[in-house]
Amino acid sequence: MKPARFVYHAPTTLDATLQLLAELNVDAKLLAGGQSLIPMLNMRLVRPGHLIDLQHVSELAGIHERDGGVAIGAMTRQRQVERSPLVAERIPLLAEAIRHVGHLPIRTRGTIGGSIAHADPAAELPGVLLALDGTVRLASARGERTVAARDFFVDILTTAAEPDELVREVWFPSLPPRSGSAWLEVARRHGDYALVGVGAVVTLADDGQAVAAARLCFISVAGRPVQATQAEAALRGAPVTPATWREAGALVREELDPPADLHASAHYRRHVAGVLAERVLELAARRAQEGAGR
C-alpha cells in the first residue's frame, strides 16, 4: 500500500496552478485534503505522474456571502464550513449535512472542493448542492465557467470538469422565504458513507397550509446525486399533511432505481429512501412553519 512514483508540485498561486494543470493535463492529479485521493494512491487505484498540492494556494480558501447565497472556496476545510456562523445562518442544510461527512479528523483535512470534485455518489455535499440548486465555478488557464450542480455531477467519480480545470468555488443559494430544509441519512455506523441520504427543501404557500415548492435529493441511490422530480411535482400545491409526505415517499420508491452493494440491497435502498423522504419532508415543512429556516 505505497503509491507508485510521482512528481510532487506545491504551487502557491492560482495562476501557477492553472499553468501546471494546463501543461500536465491528464498526467496530473490535484491534491486537496487527501482524504479520498491518498487511499486511492496507496492502493494504486490511481497513479498520476504528477501531484499538484493545492494546500498553499490561499486564493482558493474562504467563505463569502455572494448573490443571495454563500460562496465557498474549494480549499476551505469541511470543518471550517461546519463551524461557520454564516453557513449556519444562511445555508442550514449544508451545516446540518456536513456533520455526517466522516469523522472530525477527516473533516479537519477534507475540503469542500475535494468532496465536490471527487463526486462520490454517497457523499453528502454533492447532494446538498443539488438539493439547493447550487453551482460550481471551474477555472483553467483557458478561463472560468460556472456549471449548475445538475449538470456538474455526471456519474460515479465523474464530473463535467475537464482535465485542465479545477473547482475554484462552490456556491450555495440561501433558502427562499417560508422555507425549511432538512437532511436525513441512514449509515451503518456513525460517520460512514450513507446507505441512503436525502436532503429536502420545502417552501410553503402564503397561508402556510400547502406546499408551494419542494426539492428532494438523494445520495447513494445512483451513480450521482438524484433529484426525485416526480415526487417534487406531486408535492407542489399539496396540503401540509402526513398523507402528503407518505405519498411522496411512495412516489420516490417508484422513481428511484438504486443499486445493490455489500451493505444494502436495491430493495433496502428503495424502501428506506421512501421512509426517509416521508420523514425529511415532514421535518423540513415543520421547520418552514416554525420559521426556523432550517
Next chain:
Amino acid sequence: MPTRIFGERIKRAEDPRLLTGRGRFVDDIDLPGQLHVAFLRSPHAHARVRAIDASAARAMEGVVAVWTYTDIGPCQRRMPLLIPHPDLTHPYTRFALARDEVNHVGEPVAMVIAESRYLAEDALEAIAVDWEELPPVVDIEAAVRPDAPLVHEELGTNVAAHYVGIVGDPDRAFASAAHVFRERLVIERSASMPIEPRAILATWDDTDGVLRVWDTTQAPIVIRNALAALFGLAPTQVHVVAPDVGGGFGGKIMVYPEEVLVPYAALALRRPVKWTEDRFEHFVGTNHERLQIHDAEIAVDSEGRILGVRDRFLHDAGAYTPYGIIVPIITACQLPGPYKVPNYHVEFRAVYSNTVPVSPYRGAGRPHACFVMERLMDRVADELGLDRAEVRQRNFIQPDEFPYDVGLIFQDGAPTRYDSGNYPAMLDRLLQEMDYHRLVSEELPRLRAEGRYVGLGIACYVEGTGIGPYEGAHVRVEPTGHVYVATGMPQQGQAHQTVLAQIVAEELQVPVETVHVIEGDTAHFEFGSGTYASRSAVVAGSAVALAARSVREQGLRLAAEELEVDPADLLVEDGRVFVRGTPERGFTWAQLAQLANPLRYAYAGDLAVRPRPWSGPALPQGRQPALEATEYYSPPHATWASGAVGAVIEVDPATGLLQFHRLWVVHDCGKVINPMVVEGQIHGGIAQGIGGAFYERLHYDENGQLLNASFMDFLIPTAMEIPRIEVAHLETPSPLNPLGVKGVGEAGAIPLPALVAAAVEDALRPFQVHVTRMPLSPDELLRLIHTEA
C-alpha cells in the same frame, strides 16, 4: 495489617506511556541499513503456479533480491502443524512461498527485498506469474458433496476432520422427549482486526552470533524455538522480542510464512530486514475465524428441562489447518454452556475451502456455541410459553454439582470439567441489576404501547480459560528494593505489567510501582507458550504468585537467621520483614537483598546493612546471592469462568437500524486481581461481540475473492456504536490455582450474538421474526420483517 493490593482498582501502569504515544511497536524500531520486504500475493483463490519470471523485478533499481520458493533454502519445508489432533485425519499446511499451487487469495508467492517498501512494491508489479486457474471451493456445504472440486487434490477429500462426541444416550433421550425443536444456525466468517497489523524486523548480529527478531507475536518463545529449529541454531542464538503489541485477539499466535521468511532474509543477506503488514495484507494474510453452519436440536420434557442436545455442524477451516481443529473442538465442548445436558451428541466436519485459513479469534468457537445453545433455550421458552430466564434457571448446573464433567475432552486434551461456578446466583444477579420483572411487566409494555419496537434479551455462557501446558515466572528482589519480574508471556494490551505487579506487590507487601514486569523477551524468560485462550492471568499469574511466595519465604528465612528469631514470629508489611510486636527489629526488602549477597565491594558505599563477616564459603550450601525464584504453574485442566448478559434494544422497523438502551453484564472470573482491568477486558470483548452481532462479516464471492478487504467495507463498531456497559462482578474462586482466578480475555465477545438475536426477536415479535444467522445488518433485518410479515 497487610495492605490489600490484589483486587484493587489500580490504574494501568502501561497507560501513561501508551496514551502519550511512547509505545514501541515493531514498526517503530529501525536499524541502520535496514531492507524492506513486500510480498507478491495470489490474486486467485485456487491456481497452479506454472512459472514465475522475476528477472525484470530483480533488475530494478533498489531491489536487493526477489525470491520464490526455490530461493528460500531452509524455509522450503512445509509450515508446521502446530496442534495435531487424532480426528484431524487430513491435515494440510502450506509452503512459506507457494511451491506449485495457491489455495487462497493473499497466499504469498514471491518476496521482494529492496531498499525501501516503495521500491519493493514497484518491483512486485514487474513479476510475471504464469497461472493455471483451478476451480475454487468457497461454499462449505457444496464442498462436502461427493462431486465437489477439491481444495487439495492429493487428500482426496475436502473434509480435514470428522469429529463425533457422544455423552449419555442421545437417541433414547430424543425418542422419549415431550418436545424436540430444531434450528439451522449460521455464524458468518470474520477476523480479528488489531490496530497494529503484523510486523517483523530481523537482524543477524555477527558480534555475538545471535539472530535478533522483533515480532508482534502472542508467542515469542514459540517463534524462537521454531526459528532455531529451522535454521539449525541453538535456541540461545535466537533472540525474539515481542515489544508493545497493538492487539492480537488470537490472530498473532501462529508461525506465519512471513515470520520465517523475514528472519531468513536477514540471515542470508546479513542485513536487517523489516516487513510490516498493511491492512489489505492483514485481511488476506492473517488468519480468519467464525464460519460455522449448525443443525441443532434440543429435546426437553414438558417443563422445559433439557433431556438432550444433538448438533451437527460444518466448520470452515479455510485453506490450511496449521492450528489444527482447536476452534471447532472448543465449540463442541462448550456448547452445553452452563446447563445440564445429560445426553449430548455433537459432530462436526472441518472443511477445506479456498479462503484464508481459520484459527482462533477472541471467543474461539465459543460465540458459535453460545449462539446455538442460547437460541435453543429461547426457542424452548417461546414454544412452551415459559419466561426465558425461568427456562435457564430450570436447567443450570447447581453450585453443589461442581466439579462438573461435561463428558468430552477439551482443547487442551484434558476433560471438559467445570471447576466451580454459581450459575443460578449469576442469573439472579443479572435479573436484579436489570430490574427484569419490572422491565417485562411495565417498562416494555409501556414503550410498545407508544408504538416502539423494544425488546429484551438475556444470554448465559461459560468460558474454559487458563489452559496448560504451563507458564513460568522469575521474581527477584533487587538490592534497591525494586522487584524484577519476568515471564514467558508477551502482552497484547491486557495490562500484565499492572496485574502481575499487583500479585507480587501483595505477596511481598511492597508498593506496586516498585515491581517491574518484563515480558515478551526470550532473553529474560525462555520457557512458556504465550498469551492466548484467556490464560495469562491464570497460568502466568499463578507462576508469578508461586515465585513471589518463594521469594517471600527466602526473605523470612534470611531475616529470621539474621535476627535470630523464629520465622513464624516475623511479619511482612509495609515493604519490611520484622518481628511481631517490635517493628523496629527488621529489614526492608532492599536490606534483605543486600544481606543475601555477600559481595566484597559493590554497594558498599550505600549499604544499609552489612553482611556479617563470613567464615567458610561466603555462600553456604543452599544459599543464593539473591532473593529470587523461578516457578512454573501447570493447571490440571481449564478453569471455567461464566457470565450472564442482558440488553434492551430498540429496532426501527422502517430502516432496520438498532439501538441499545441498556446493556448489563454479570461476570464471574473467580478472584478479581484488578476490577478495572477486568472491566476493560469485558468492555473490549463486548465491543467485539457487538461487531460480531451487527457489523463484522467477511464477504467472499463464489470465486473466492474477498469483497470487503478494507476498513471502508469491513465494519468494526466504533466508540459511537458501543453503548454504556454496566458490569457487576461475582467471585467464585477457582479451586485449581493458587490465586483462585479464572480468565476473562474472551468473555465479552462470547454471548453478544446470542444476546442481540434474542433482543431483536423480542423487539420484533409483532412481525414474528426469527433470527438464525449472525451477524445481522439493517438490510437483513428489513428482509426478515418483510418476509415474515
